[in-house]
Structure formats: C-alpha cells, structure tokens
Amino acid sequence: MNKMGINNNFNSKYDYFISFSNKDIEKVNEIVYIIENVYHAKCWFQAKDSKAEFIDTIMEGIENSRSFLVFISPDSANSYFVLNEINHAIEFKEQHDDYNVLPIFITPDIEYTDPVYKRIRFYLGRLNILFLDKMPSLDALVLKIFEQTDFEIDNEKLMDSLYHTSDSEAKRLKAQNEIMKDFSKDFFDDTVKQDSIILDVGCASGDYIISQLQERQYSSLLGIDLDPNQIDCANNLYGSEKNTFICCDVLSNDFDNVLSDYLEDRDSIGFDLIHISSMLLHTAEPVRILRILKRFLKRNGKLFIQDEDDGANLVYPNSKFFDLAFSIWADSKESGDRHCARKIPSYLAEAGYSRVKLAKCGVSNPGMSNEHKSALWDIYFNHYLWIAADKDENMFIHTDITNKLLEEYKTLYEEYKKQYDEGNIFIQLGFFFYIAQK
Numbered sequence: 001m002n003k004m005g006i007n008n009n010f011n012s013k014y015d016y017f018i019s020f021s022n023k024d025i026e027k028v029n030e031i032v033y034i035i036e037n038v039y040h041a042k043c044w045f046q047a048k049d050s051k052a053e054f055i056d057t058i059m060e061g062i063e064n065s066r067s068f069l070v071f072i073s074p075d076s077a078n079s080y081f082v083l084n085e086i087n088h089a090i091e092f093k094e095q096h097d098d099y100n101v102l103p104i105f106i107t108p109d110i111e112y113t114d115p116v117y118k119r120i121r122f123y124l125g126r127l128n129i130l131f132l133d134k135m136p137s138l139d140a141l142v143l144k145i146f147e148q149t150d151f152e153i154d155n156e157k158l159m160d161s162l163y164h165t166s167d168s169e170a171k172r173l174k175a176q177n178e179i180m181k182d183f184s185k186d187f188f189d190d191t192v193k194q195d196s197i198i199l200d201v202g203c204a205s206g207d208y209i210i211s212q213l214q215e216r217q218y219s220s221l222l223g224i225d226l227d228p229n230q231i232d233c234a235n236n237l238y239g240s241e242k243n244t245f246i247c248c249d250v251l252s253n254d255f256d257n258v259l260s261d262y263l264e265d266r267d268s269i270g271f272d273l274i275h276i277s278s279m280l281l282h283t284a285e286p287v288r289i290l291r292i293l294k295r296f297l298k299r300n301g302k303l304f305i306q307d308e309d310d311g312a313n314l315v316y317p318n319s320k321f322f323d324l325a326f327s328i329w330a331d332s333k334e335s336g337d338r339h340c341a342r343k344i345p346s347y348l349a350e351a352g353y354s355r356v357k358l359a360k361c362g363v364s365n366p367g368m369s370n371e372h373k374s375a376l377w378d379i380y381f382n383h384y385l386w387i388a389a390d391k392d393e394n395m396f397i398h399t400d401i402t403n404k405l406l407e408e409y410k411t412l413y414e415e416y417k418k419q420y421d422e423g424n425i426f427i428q429l430g431f432f433f434y435i436a437q438k
C-alpha cells in the first residue's frame, strides 16, 4: 500500500524496471531473458542505456513498475543516468511502501567496498543487495529476485516455457527437499543439539542438509561430495565458520584424513550425527562406506540414512501413466539402485552396526498442504522438470525405447495432472529413513 492507501500493484503495467549500463548488456540480457521468457514477468527494459531525452518515459517506466532492479558494475555505478534512475526510484519508494528497489551486484572481481562504487553506495544507502557470484546459477538469482520482490510465479505459464536445463533439476530437487524436510523433521528435532557436530556424506550443493539445519542450533557441519562444482556451490551458498564443504570421494584414501583432521581441529572424538541422503543408491560399495563411517561416529551418535525404493511406490487407481513414469525414471542413467532402501538393514548389519531402526517409510499426498502436494507431484511426475526429458542430455540407458515411452507419457500428462490436482489419485513414493547406532 502506498502512503495514500492505494495498492500500487493494481496500477503497475510492469513487474520490473531494469536499470543498467549498456556496457553490461550481455549479462543483463541473459538475466532479463530468464525473467521474461521463462517466468513471464513483464519488464520495462530498454536494451540500451537510458538517455536524458527520454527522461519522462523513464520516470513513467519506473512509476509503472512494481519493482526496480538495478544491476551494479563499475560502469553502472558511475553512470549519470543509472544514478538518476536510482534516485527517482528511491523517491518513489518513499511514497509507496510496496515498491521494491533491489540492487544486484554483477561484477565479482571488484569488491563492493571498492572506491569505484562510492557514489552508488551513497545512493543505495542500506538496501539489501543480491550478489550474482553467490548464486549457483542465473536461474537461482532470478528466483531470489522474485522472492525479494514478492513476485509470484505463474506455474501454468512456467510449464509452457519448456525450460529444460539442469536448473530444472535444481527445481525438482528443491521440491523434493521441501517434502523430505517434513518427512524427517521429528528426527532432527530430537537429535540436533547445540553442541552437535554433523557430517553430511554426498551433500551435493548442501541444500538438503541446510534446509534441515537452518533453523536449529548446532556446533558445526562438514559436507562431503565428490563433485567439485557442487562443493563450490555449497561453499558459496552456505560456507561459514560453522559450515565447511570439502570435495572428496568417500571411497578414496583421503576421506579418512579429511574426517580425522576435521575432528581433531574441533577436539572431538567423533560426529554426533552422520547424515546420508539419496547417496548410497549411487555407490558400488555401500558396506565399505558404512564401515568407514562407523569409526567416526560417537558411541551415542546417530547415523541417518535416507534412500529410495521403487517397490514402495504405490498409486491408486493404477494406470499406464504411472507405470510409464516409473519405467522412464528407472532407465535414467542417474537413477542408481532403485531397490536400495530395502537393502540398507543388511548393509548396516554387515558393516557392524547393532541398533538399527526403520523410522519411516513412504511419503504420500493425503493430508498434505496444496503446496506440498504439488511438490510431491514434481518429484517424479512433472516431465517439464525432468532433465531426463531433454533428449540432448542423453539421460537414458535405452535411449530409443525410453524416448518412445516418454512421448506416450506426455500425451497422457495433462489428464492425470488434472485428476491428481482434483484429489482423485493417491500417491506414495518409496522414501525410507533408517536410524542406526554403533
């Protein structure tokens, strides 16, 4: 609401006014492309520097937008036009509480504290800034912009945009994390204490473990993954004095040293919690990994293992559509051992753990919020979010056969999605979690 009680949103022709220097056009274009073409937000974007003779048009553009985005670089920081636009946007914001001004820093090699940014820092004052280099991808930056400016994504339009990139996989995993966070919440409530030292094995970009820990008190977290890009991403997103992410193969000789050094630095004899999620299904030697981990678990520490088993996927009423979905998934090169979860008690016994408990099995839609119901669907059934759907990725083991199944699946998709949204379909996905102790 503005100071006169009028909601600016109703008057806005545009979602975003884009302020930038022409020297940054390539980077800004890439970001605006995603905002406009993937998420269908409307931008006031002159693909050239603002010019003084357009001053009235520019002021109108600023005032007819819900939010003002300014891309900060040494060039824009010293552009007379950009500084004027910021000035006008901030004045407008003073009159309109719901108007957003969001600076986005796009030049990582020069610190924002550098004197080159002195003038723009003065204009922007204490506004929250987003840093492009702290984001794992442009798509993640765009989602953050939306979050900070209260932009609601229109999912139907998103589906139409056919956006098949690995960012789609990130979205699918995000949906999965949302659901799984609830699945094991009670365990984390009981287990994580102020002085807990936690190890996450196969942490990827850290999203999942951090989503479980972020509102809790704990002493420290070590995340391990063999993928250096994921580890970079985890360190950029969550790295801190408390959270360390290290690139290492758990089956390599280094693993032992990494863990020993980490514990020695913290004067600890072991971890209070070792967390492994959706990782054992991807390894050839689960027992060997569990044996190594046992040595690093405190006597009363807990090992948490979450994994999947297609045998516990249940759907009612049955249909070809769901059979197709599970067959397509099972043929993905990245899907791992689809019957892993049922084998975990025997792996644990072989590795010498004694106190083993299956804490929960199966995640299903009844009783879920609408948001979670749709996230549950997205985990396995939203082919718009499958990287497997992108033929160029060559994701399937039997490419020709599975691509044919996928074509058939797509023709049935809308009908079953509608049935699911109307509450006519029961789905249980075969996620399990086990707790074990020494």
Ligand SMILES: C[S@@+](CC[C@H](N)C(=O)[O-])C[C@H]1O[C@@H](n2cnc3c(N)ncnc32)[C@H](O)[C@@H]1O
Pocket (backbone or CB within 6 Å): 173, 201, 202, 203, 204, 205, 208, 224, 225, 226, 227, 230, 248, 249, 250, 251, 276, 277, 278, 279, 282, 283
């Ligand atoms: C499906 S992801 C799961 C990520 C995260 N734990 C989650 O639940 O969202 C599996 C991760 O395990 C990692 N991984 C697989 N084998 C590994 C190994 N031998 N050592 C370290 N990481 C491994 C992969 O690189 C990948 O990031």
